[in-house]
Amino acid sequence: MKFLVEQQPVHVATGGFSDSDQFQPGQPTVVFIHGAANDNTAWSSLLRQLTGKPELKGVNLLAPDLPGHGETFSVAKTRIEDYADWLINLLDNGAIPSATLVGHSMGSLIALDCARRYPSRVDKLMLIGAALPMPVSDVLMQAAEARPDEAFDMLTRWSHWVTKNADGTFPPPTAGMQKDRAMLARSRPGVLANDLAACTRYQLDEAAFAAITTPTFILASEHDKMTSAVAATSLCERLPNAILTMLSGVGHAMMQQAPIDVANWGTTSITAGQ
Template identity: 25%
Template sequence: MPQLTVDGATLTYDDEGPRDSAEVPLVLVHGWTANRHRWDHQTAHFAERRRVVRLDLRGHGDSSGAGVRTIAELAADVLALLDHLEIERCVLVGHSMGGMIAQTITLAHPERVERLVLVNSISRMTYSRGRGLLMAASTLVPYKLFVATNIQRAFAPGYPRAEIREYIRASAATPREVVMTLYGAMRAFDVLDRLGEIRTPTLLVHGYHDIQLPVTQMLRMAKACPDAVVRIIDAGHELPVERPAELTAAIDSFVTAPAAA
């Protein structure tokens, strides 16, 4: 596993596919408590014809490091990896928190993103008063219960329980400091009023049954970014693994479509 040291963290990543492809590299960024293997299906498909890079974010998966406080700091890690790999321009794909990272990079460095794909991600978390109080209270329960409850809710009804238990186990292995700090960072993330600045071709793809980040919140993004392509898939929050083939097909169709004039 190749690794890169950035500001005290060791980032583990995969760099696959042909380097001489005429297509720009695809960069995949996973979400909160997850790891780069969320993208196994997409990596296998796209690496047949283009370079594909995916990483474990700081404190996740096989990457070390803690102390990260903001989405912007995670975005800086991704940019450091792209610089290390000499990738000047890419198709940037982010799931959930990874989509927040992707938005941050695109707003700060639009010249580096040829196309943007946001999977089950939002630009601003909006809750009723009751829902906000419930989320705040959830941080007071034992850590493993907090993680298990959030991961269980991420999957649409009917997803195999044995597989969900494996995702819970992997998520609970993420250091508590990382999980809880980034939970707060996601709740504080807000770039909705800046989405109109994004001129990069954008795909918004979301699970219809997502109760973690409801589809209605994604539709606010579509309103703020009217030229974006919107796809709704019959799944929950974990689209990359709940409906991997459908998500891969949606991304493939988007990245291979001719750019609008």
């Protein structure tokens, strides 16, 4: 479906109704915010799981393509704060008073900034593969700027945790890895470098962390090479109303590697307090 933000059409994938995938005004809404150089398809496996949850019947599940990503053809933003402003405009366009925000990686920073500056618009935060600060290695940044295909390979390999073969080699790419690599390859020129730079620049001081009192649920992985378990634990400790759940056997791409586990966590988090 399409929304309109800043006079530009926005592509939004939907789910959550047994008889319709269309947006239902006035119903509780959950918005899924994808990561750097991703698009709404990063959430496909998870949304399929969530759509079948009876606890979420009547809940709007919205996964927009951020500007400059997927089928949203407006120009990508250069700052996390600008992506957050854009997302609040999306809520305004849909006449959504407030929503639960689910963010993965860069999307988690966007969700956090929404809660920081627009607390009345955010019911809950659900952060997957999150860290703040979120530094990007020089090797990855340089590849994103000059050799994007190499950067896509790095991101795919680092985001999926796999067990090596007995001889020390890695097995062939899984279907999930192939899907993620194809998604990155679809991104527009320069978008990956742009998004990674935005992640690196975004910082909050301790007072800003303390002011984010939105109920927050963080999902991390012991094997995440992009946003480490240590970084996720630190983030949880700095937020005054946060709960951390740790997965094992998966990497940064938790939604692809463990959609059932993530969906169970998501359902519990979305319905908490109801």
